[in-house]
Amino acid sequence: xxxxxxxxxxxxxxxxxxxxxxxxxxxxxxxxxxxxxxxxxxxxxxxxxxxxxxxxxxxxxxxxxxxxxxxxxxxxxxxxxxxxxxxxxxxxxxxx
Numbered sequence: 001x002x003x004x005x006x007x008x009x010x011x012x013x014x015x016x017x018x019x020x021x022x023x024x025x026x027x028x029x030x031x032x033x034x035x036x037x038x039x040x041x042x043x044x045x046x047x048x049x050x051x052x053x054x055x056x057x058x059x060x061x062x063x064x065x066x067x068x069x070x071x072x073x074x075x076x077x078x079x080x081x082x083x084x085x086x087x088x089x090x091x092x093x094x095x096x
Contacts, residue, residue: 006090014049014063019075019087022056028081038077046071046091065093 009015025032037053040060046069049061058075065071071091078084 006092009062009065009091009093011065011067011093011095014061016059016061017073017089017091019058019060019089020056021058021077021085021087024085024087025056025079028083032079032081032083034077035080036078038075040073040075042073043071045069046073046093048073062091065091067093067095069093 007017021034021038025034034056037051038058040048040051040058042048045066046062046064049063051058051060060073060075062073071093072088073091074086074088076084076086
């Protein structure tokens, strides 16, 4: 599965990252919708502190990580039409 985007983060940062499902959803005719907040998971070493979902965008708050580490965060959405989509981002931790 392709990685949507790579983001930098300091080890002590608490950062939010947006995962946007809107382009994917708009590609269907008729447009499909996500009815339940997408699920999230992440590699060991970082923590998903919280997440929220609004209007096709999942906001994920990430904490932790070790300097030099690279961590994958996966969001999975299911639509009313029965489609499933996984989007992955990578968080690269670097103490600058």
